[in-house]
Amino acid sequence: xxxxxEEGRVRVGFSGAYGQSKPPLxxxxxxxxxxxxxxxxxxxxxxxxxxDDIYSGKLDLCFVSAALSYPEIRTRGISIEPLGGAALCxxxxxxxxxxxxxxxxxxxxxxxxxxxxxTLRPGVRAAxxxxxxxxxxxxxxxxxxx
Numbered sequence: 001x002x003x004x005x006e007e008g009r010v011r012v013g014f015s016g017a018y019g020q021s022k023p024p025l026x027x028x029x030x031x032x033x034x035x036x037x038x039x040x041x042x043x044x045x046x047x048x049x050x051x052d053d054i055y056s057g058k059l060d061l062c063f064v065s066a067a068l069s070y071p072e073i074r075t076r077g078i079s080i081e082p083l084g085g086a087a088l089c090x091x092x093x094x095x096x097x098x099x100x101x102x103x104x105x106x107x108x109x110x111x112x113x114x115x116x117x118x119t120l121r122p123g124v125r126a127a128x129x130x131x132x133x134x135x136x137x138x139x140x141x142x143x144x145x146x
Contacts, residue, residue, distance in 0.1 A: 007036035013062035014043035014048035015118075022063050045119035065119050083124070086110075102131040108138030116142065 014023050023041055032038055042053075044087075047064035054062050055070050065081070085104065087094040093103060105128075112118040121137075128135040 001050065006034050009038040009040060011040045011042065011059045012062060013045070013053055013059045013064070014041065015045055015050045015062070015064045026063070027033065046112070046116050046120075048116075048119055051119075083127070100131070101127055105131070105133040105135075107136075109135040110139040110141055111135075111137055112142065113140040136139040 012023075012026070023043060025038055027041065032035060042050075042059065050059065050062045050064050051073060053059040054073055056113050063078070083101075085099070087104075087107075091107075093099050109124070109128075111124055112121045114121060125135060
């Protein structure tokens with residue numbers, strides 16, 4: 001008889017940067033170690049919606065950028081992903097490979113809509129506050145994970 005921990009179905013959600021970089025390695029590792037385990041991968045959605053599914057029991061495990069929605073969900077940090085930015089080619093910071101977050105403090109920011117379920121926007125706002133300023137959100141856009 002097989003060990004129940006080695007067979008069955010595990011529903012796994014991925015979002016944001018994790019939805020692009022983590023599923024292939026995770027799936028390969030799980031299939032190698034637990035060949036009888038069925039993985040159901042659910043990605044391309046904002047972290048907040050994935051966390052809603054964890055909380056409601058629709059997903060068993062997830063890889064998200066932050067667990068801001070439900071602090072009672074047990075989390076473990078697995079990596080630190082860099083935050084990127086974009087600027088018009090004639091912007092003074094555009095040709096630099098790295099900048100500090102406080103440098104564009106007077107520039108307008110583009111980020112996810114507040115109601116999108118993404119944890120990116122609150123994370124950016126928190127990082128900006130830690131850098132000593134409140135970002136001006138001039139434009140909202142989806143992040144392509146829908």
